[in-house]
Amino acid sequence: MKILSASQVRELDAYTIQNEPVSSLDLMERAARAFVCWLCARYDNRKRIVIFCGKGNNGGDGLAIGRLLSGKGYPVSVHVVHYTQKATDDFQANLDQLGDFLAIHDIRHVEDIPNLPAGDLLIDALLGSGLSRPASGLLEKVIGALNDSPAEVISVDIASGLYMDKVNDTTDAVVKPNHTVSFQLPKLAFMMPHNGPFVGNWHVVDIGLSQTRIDQTETPYYFTDAPAARHLIRAREKFSHKGTFGHALLLAGSYGKMGAAQLSGGACLRAGVGLLTVHVARCGYTIMQIALPEAMVSVDIHEQLITTLPELAPYTAIGVGPGLGKEPQTLKALDELIEQAKVPMVWDADALNLLSENPDLLKRLPAGTLITPHPKEFERLAGKSNDDYERLELARRFAQEHSLVVCLKGAHTAVIFPNGSVHFNATGNAGMATGGSGDVLTGILTSLLAQKYPPEDAARLGVYQHGVAGDRASRARSKVSMIASDIVENLGW
Ligand SMILES: NC(=O)C1=CN([C@@H]2O[C@H](COP(=O)(O)OP(=O)(O)OC[C@H]3O[C@@H](n4cnc5c(N)ncnc54)[C@H](O)[C@@H]3O)[C@@H](O)[C@H]2O)[C@@H](O)CC1
Numbered sequence: 001m002k003i004l005s006a007s008q009v010r011e012l013d014a015y016t017i018q019n020e021p022v023s024s025l026d027l028m029e030r031a032a033r034a035f036v037c038w039l040c041a042r043y044d045n046r047k048r049i050v051i052f053c054g055k056g057n058n059g060g061d062g063l064a065i066g067r068l069l070s071g072k073g074y075p076v077s078v079h080v081v082h083y084t085q086k087a088t089d090d091f092q093a094n095l096d097q098l099g100d101f102l103a104i105h106d107i108r109h110v111e112d113i114p115n116l117p118a119g120d121l122l123i124d125a126l127l128g129s130g131l132s133r134p135a136s137g138l139l140e141k142v143i144g145a146l147n148d149s150p151a152e153v154i155s156v157d158i159a160s161g162l163y164m165d166k167v168n169d170t171t172d173a174v175v176k177p178n179h180t181v182s183f184q185l186p187k188l189a190f191m192m193p194h195n196g197p198f199v200g201n202w203h204v205v206d207i208g209l210s211q212t213r214i215d216q217t218e219t220p221y222y223f224t225d226a227p228a229a230r231h232l233i234r235a236r237e238k239f240s241h242k243g244t245f246g247h248a249l250l251l252a253g254s255y256g257k258m259g260a261a262q263l264s265g266g267a268c269l270r271a272g273v274g275l276l277t278v279h280v281a282r283c284g285y286t287i288m289q290i291a292l293p294e295a296m297v298s299v300d301i302h303e304q305l306i307t308t309l310p311e312l313a314p315y316t317a318i319g320v321g322p323g324l325g326k327e328p329q330t331l332k333a334l335d336e337l338i339e340q341a342k343v344p345m346v347w348d349a350d351a352l353n354l355l356s357e358n359p360d361l362l363k364r365l366p367a368g369t370l371i372t373p374h375p376k377e378f379e380r381l382a383g384k385s386n387d388d389y390e391r392l393e394l395a396r397r398f399a400q401e402h403s404l405v406v407c408l409k410g411a412h413t414a415v416i417f418p419n420g421s422v423h424f425n426a427t428g429n430a431g432m433a434t435g436g437s438g439d440v441l442t443g444i445l446t447s448l449l450a451q452k453y454p455p456e457d458a459a460r461l462g463v464y465q466h467g468v469a470g471d472r473a474s475r476a477r478s479k480v481s482m483i484a485s486d487i488v489e490n491l492g493w
Pocket residue numbers: 013014024027028029031054055056057058059061083084088126127128129130131132133134135136139156157158183207
């Protein structure tokens with residue numbers, strides 16, 4: 001699925017109106033119907049609905065939603081905030097229609113803002129994708145009232161006050177909804193960690209904007225959802241054998257961190273690799289043989305560290321980093337790895353930290369290598385950024401400059417290709433914020449590379465499946481209690 005900018009969405013609306021053709025008022029009706037359909041599936045008509053409308057088309061949506069919900073028997077009250085004289089034509093047309101159904105409450109002063117008790121469901125239709133400056137004055141006060149209320153809030157299209165595709169100031173007034181119901185496509189703002197409180201759980205509803213036009217519109221931003229991920233999965237041939245699925249090598253695990261090698265190795269196996277060898281510090285031999293009987297174990301000459309490489313010829317992909325440590329002897333082994341490796345690689349964790357401390361290594365990293373930094377590791381690699389948008393741009397430049405596939409980890413992990421395109425991930429949950437989750441991802445990615453998935457596909461699919469396993473684990477164990485080994489246990493294709 002594509003993610004488009006505010007101006008592209010405006011153009012898409014206009015194209016649909018002109019070419020379908022459909023009147024803009026009918027398109028608004030379609031948007032309102034899609035929203036109402038979403039709402040009715042979750043809240044029955046005993047719920048009291050309080051709708052706050054601005055005077056643009058987002059407010060027009062709010063009015064249409066009010067009329068439709070009222071028609072379905074929901075107790076609805078509609079409040080129009082008069083922060084301006086100007087109203088859009090479609091807002092006005094909906095206002096005229098609604099007048100026949102319901103009394104409309106005008107908010108002209110702060111005193112007109114109603115009480116918002118916990119049992120109500122508040123609909124935020126103040127401002128949508130047309131936001132052009134921070135909400136101020138009366139709008140700011142209404143936004144404050146919504147945020148101060150204990151009631152649940154649902155934003156229409158996007159939280160009022162939140163920019164779709166650029167950074168907000170920390171002092172901006174923005175609604176903090178429990179849910180955002182977005183029209184047609186997700187918005188770039190939803191992917192940004194700092195926007196968490198201003199998005200809540202987000203959902204996309206189809207309002208029938210032109211698919212032809214969406215296909216024609218160029219964007220660097222995509223969303224890897226279930227259909228996109230399914231498209232990447234390869235079927236297993238009847239006559240395939242373990243040789244078909246490659247031989248992965250993981251360089252992971254030093255004294256006190258052998259669990260990282262175990263987690264990564266377990267995930268690599270469960271992601272379908274034919275054969276796995278884990279190269280560990282000597283002290284890990286027995287641990288690994290017992291913990292992962294399906295894997296072969298190669299031991300370093302050093303008791304506690306990885307300092308040498310095994311013969312690399314047998315392997316079809318190499319993953320390096322989990323539980324590695326940053327000792328100088330390990331750095332030397334990584335230097336040799338860059339010299340000798342002829343197959344695709346994944347670099348993670350301490351391998352990335354060593355890269356940050358040794359820019360010469362970074363320059364020599366083979367094109368197409370996959371790296372999996374979390375934001376702190378990325379900062380060490382590429383430098384500081386002031387906000388999420390700036391970090392994303394920095395990561396795009398970094399991927400392009402070094403010809404790497406960057407998996408910038410977090411909720412909605414951004415998989416960034418060497419051509420600068422960004423693929424945000426749909427799956428995963430906050431239960432995965434637990435030590436070892438990243439090691440699991442490294443194992444999955446190494447497995448897919450070993451099976452000859454191109455690095456871009458391996459990254460998108462691996463990140464997606466890692467999140468799916470995390471979601472299954474959280475259902476089985478809860479977000480709080482799940483641990484990284486539960487993610488391995490819940491991997492499934
Ligand atoms: N045909 C369409 O264009 C459709 C639009 N839809 C809805 O329309 C929304 C976009 O509508 P609009 O473009 O009218 O934009 P908004 O409803 O977001 O309203 C913005 C209007 O308020 C002004 N404004 C922007 N920021 C302001 C601020 N901080 N304080 C005061 N005024 C401010 C703008 O100049 C503009 O006139 C979407 O989010 C969606 O909800 C849907 O009905 C689907 C169809």
